[in-house]
Amino acid sequence: MIYTLTLNPAVDYIARVPDFEMGKINRSEEDRKYPGGKGINVSRVLHRLGYDNTALGFVGGFTGRFLKETLEEENIKTDFVSIQDDTRLNIKLKTLEETEINGKSPRITEGNMSELKQKFELLEEGDTLVLAGSLPKTVSSDTYHDIVRSLMPKGIRCYVDTNGGALHHTLRARPFFTKPNHHELAELYGVSIDSLSEAATYGRQLQKDYRVPHILVSMASRGALYIGEEKMIHIKSPKGTLVNSVGAGDSTVAGFLAKYEETNDLREAAVYAVAAGSASAFSEGFCTKAEVDRFSSTMRGEYLNI
Numbered sequence: 001m002i003y004t005l006t007l008n009p010a011v012d013y014i015a016r017v018p019d020f021e022m023g024k025i026n027r028s029e030e031d032r033k034y035p036g037g038k039g040i041n042v043s044r045v046l047h048r049l050g051y052d053n054t055a056l057g058f059v060g061g062f063t064g065r066f067l068k069e070t071l072e073e074e075n076i077k078t079d080f081v082s083i084q085d086d087t088r089l090n091i092k093l094k095t096l097e098e099t100e101i102n103g104k105s106p107r108i109t110e111g112n113m114s115e116l117k118q119k120f121e122l123l124e125e126g127d128t129l130v131l132a133g134s135l136p137k138t139v140s141s142d143t144y145h146d147i148v149r150s151l152m153p154k155g156i157r158c159y160v161d162t163n164g165g166a167l168h169h170t171l172r173a174r175p176f177f178t179k180p181n182h183h184e185l186a187e188l189y190g191v192s193i194d195s196l197s198e199a200a201t202y203g204r205q206l207q208k209d210y211r212v213p214h215i216l217v218s219m220a221s222r223g224a225l226y227i228g229e230e231k232m233i234h235i236k237s238p239k240g241t242l243v244n245s246v247g248a249g250d251s252t253v254a255g256f257l258a259k260y261e262e263t264n265d266l267r268e269a270a271v272y273a274v275a276a277g278s279a280s281a282f283s284e285g286f287c288t289k290a291e292v293d294r295f296s297s298t299m300r301g302e303y304l305n306i
């Protein structure tokens with residue numbers, strides 16, 4: 001069984017305001033509301049790719065109700081812990097560029113956290129848990145680390161996608177897979193990464209330092225670099241027009257997981273990951289399975305010297 005964990009989900013409010021002017025009343029040409037947060041997006045994309053899964057995390061208030069009901073309408077299973085505060089609202093403003101305001105996280109109490117921990121008792125050997133997104137302010141930065149450390153020895157594969165201090169702490173618990181984008185990888189080492197060869201250098205360093213078996217460094221329009229214990233593969237993005245990059249990275253994680261579950265083949269999984277990320281980046285919402293299959297059938301992935 002596959003589970004996703006979003007400790008800090010959101011309702012994403014996406015507003016298209018092409019002629020946006022700071023300090024003026026602007027009216028959106030088009031706006032949409034989606035259930036959001038990285039693990040929630042992974043759940044939605046996995047479902048589209050044909051993988052049944054259960055979304056875990058904290059939800060509260062009117063935004064939390066919207067989030068849960070929308071997932072249930074899409075036939076995605078949920079097992080959330082209810083909290084007192086409203087789930088945050090994240091604003092994604094589409095002008096000539098994309099600007100984001102991610103809302104302040106709600107308060108998570110110790111009681112909420114112990115209720116969540118009880119849910120992990122349901123996970124069994126062979127299950128997968130995707131831990132994705134930021135941590136709410138009121139939880140310890142070791143939270144993901146502690147979850148990963150308690151589950152991996154039970155044969156539960158943990159996939160992690162987070163950033164900053166939480167990423168560093170979580171990697172110390174040696175999850176099965178992680179997907180930093182090249183900015184997050186650069187931040188981890190206090191450097192800047194502008195080229196594929198720099199991404200390869202620091203991706204390999206990350207593997208040496210944390211011994212995480214599967215690392216996928218995503219690089220937006222430049223695709224992604226897979227770094228495993230024995231191989232390094234560059235997968236170029238297919239060509240297309242960027243429509244909405246929100247959730248492209250989450251689609252990448254879902255794509256890798258879906259294909260790896262099906263084939264156990266790392267190259268195929270890495271190719272499918274990039275196909276899913278790009279298909280989502282080229283869509284208003286998320287990718288469809290048909291698009292991901294079509295893109296991946298034309299892509300290969302080039303082995304690099306490790």
Ligand SMILES: Nc1ncnc2c1ncn2[C@@H]1O[C@H](COP(=O)(O)OP(=O)(O)OP(=O)(O)O)[C@@H](O)[C@H]1O
Nearest residue numbers: 181218219220221223237245247248249274277278
């Ligand atoms: N402009 C683009 N053109 C083609 N593919 C893209 C583009 N932007 C993103 N992608 C696809 O999405 C994947 C993930 O993108 P990115 O590296 O920006 O991750 P991310 O920063 O985690 O994404 P986000 O936070 O926007 O969800 C890339 O590996 C690529 O496949």
Ligand SMILES: O=P(O)(O)OC[C@@]1(O)O[C@H](CO)[C@@H](O)[C@@H]1O
Nearest residue numbers: 010036037038090102133134247
């Ligand atoms: O604030 P976080 O948890 O880092 O990121 C949250 C978020 O920006 O990530 C998703 C896209 O990846 C969005 O659905 C959501 O709004």
